[in-house]
Amino acid sequence: MIEENDSLWVQRTLAGDQQAFGELVRRYERDAFNLAYRMLNNRGEAEDAAQEAFLRAYANLDRYDMARSFKTWLLSITSNHCIDRLRKRRLTWLSLEEPLPPHPALTSDIPGPEEATLSNEREVMVQEMLDKLSPEYRLAVVLRYWYDMSYAEIAQMLDTTESAVKSRLFRARQALAKQLESQPLPSYDPAMEGS
Amino acid sequence: MSEGKYLQNMHSALDHDLSEEEQAALHAHLEKSSEAAQESDRLHQTDELLRSTPQAAPSPGFADRVMAALAALPLPDFMNRQLSVGLALGLATAAILMVPLLSVALILLLSVITDPGALNAVLQTLIDAMSYLIGIGADFVRELRSFVSGNPLVLVLLSAVIPVTVFWGWLVRHLWGRSGPVMNRQR
Numbered sequence: 001m002i003e004e005n006d007s008l009w010v011q012r013t014l015a016g017d018q019q020a021f022g023e024l025v026r027r028y029e030r031d032a033f034n035l036a037y038r039m040l041n042n043r044g045e046a047e048d049a050a051q052e053a054f055l056r057a058y059a060n061l062d063r064y065d066m067a068r069s070f071k072t073w074l075l076s077i078t079s080n081h082c083i084d085r086l087r088k089r090r091l092t093w094l095s096l097e098e099p100l101p102p103h104p105a106l107t108s109d110i111p112g113p114e115e116a117t118l119s120n121e122r123e124v125m126v127q128e129m130l131d132k133l134s135p136e137y138r139l140a141v142v143l144r145y146w147y148d149m150s151y152a153e154i155a156q157m158l159d160t161t162e163s164a165v166k167s168r169l170f171r172a173r174q175a176l177a178k179q180l181e182s183q184p185l186p187s188y189d190p191a192m193e194g195s
Numbered sequence: 196m197s198e199g200k201y202l203q204n205m206h207s208a209l210d211h212d213l214s215e216e217e218q219a220a221l222h223a224h225l226e227k228s229s230e231a232a233q234e235s236d237r238l239h240q241t242d243e244l245l246r247s248t249p250q251a252a253p254s255p256g257f258a259d260r261v262m263a264a265l266a267a268l269p270l271p272d273f274m275n276r277q278l279s280v281g282l283a284l285g286l287a288t289a290a291i292l293m294v295p296l297l298s299v300a301l302i303l304l305l306s307v308i309t310d311p312g313a314l315n316a317v318l319q320t321l322i323d324a325m326s327y328l329i330g331i332g333a334d335f336v337r338e339l340r341s342f343v344s345g346n347p348l349v350l351v352l353l354s355a356v357i358p359v360t361v362f363w364g365w366l367v368r369h370l371w372g373r374s375g376p377v378m379n380r381q382r
Contacts, residue, residue: 060271173206
């Protein structure tokens, strides 16, 4: 039903109604932002990337195949843009004149360890773990866990094979499990609350 | 079954992608091997951690900022193409509508202002020429010309020209109003 509605909003946008695109932005802002945030690990940069993805989607809307899901198409644009940003960031980091990137906990809006709640500690931890994966592995994990995409859907989106996706997820999970082994999950202790 | 295969099946189990037989075989292996059981626990813990982490949300007003950024950009190609085609069609339609009606208007005005009798031959020639050019419109022209000798000529003239002029003006303004911002945005 949502997919059908998406086509209507796309058609209205293509007919010249710019505000119709606003409906698609509101509907998928969270999806685009979350993907960018998981990939880039910086809220400000993630908002810029998600915004850029929407602008690119709008500029190329006449190339959108309405037989496909708009959400998948948008996520594809967002992931490509994030991969580009990560490549540029890597090049920038190679320059000795550039300062080192700040710690994720400092660049995100998530509170620091002292005042963090348990969920935020876990959130920071997840981001730190994802950040240690290569972008390709990270993307596969994000699409699988936050968007519940099947191997086939991920393969189609990343223009690769299902076995390649399976392999990436296998290695990514192994790497994440290894990280978790050396850095156990913060556990909730009610006795500590209020102390 | 090799350890590697069991490890693969641990991952497949997370995706609920194992047959009952494979599940049973994996379960039996985990009961026998504490090392494999620990590995499985770590994978399950990782899986649970990822599944329980909610989507991150952008800051409030994000969609509005996207729309503002979008409005500040030049219109995409599909919009410009649409405007170009619309403008061309609009102008062509307006021109086609205006040529015969302006001709009729001119003839009617001349007929009213001057002596219809003296100009009759000239007007007849002009009307014939116009009727030759505009085909079907010629019948309409003759009908109108027959009203020249009648009484409410000015009213007929106005009722014919004003709606078309208003329509033409609206068309130009409508198209200009949409293409105008394009120029502003590109500056």
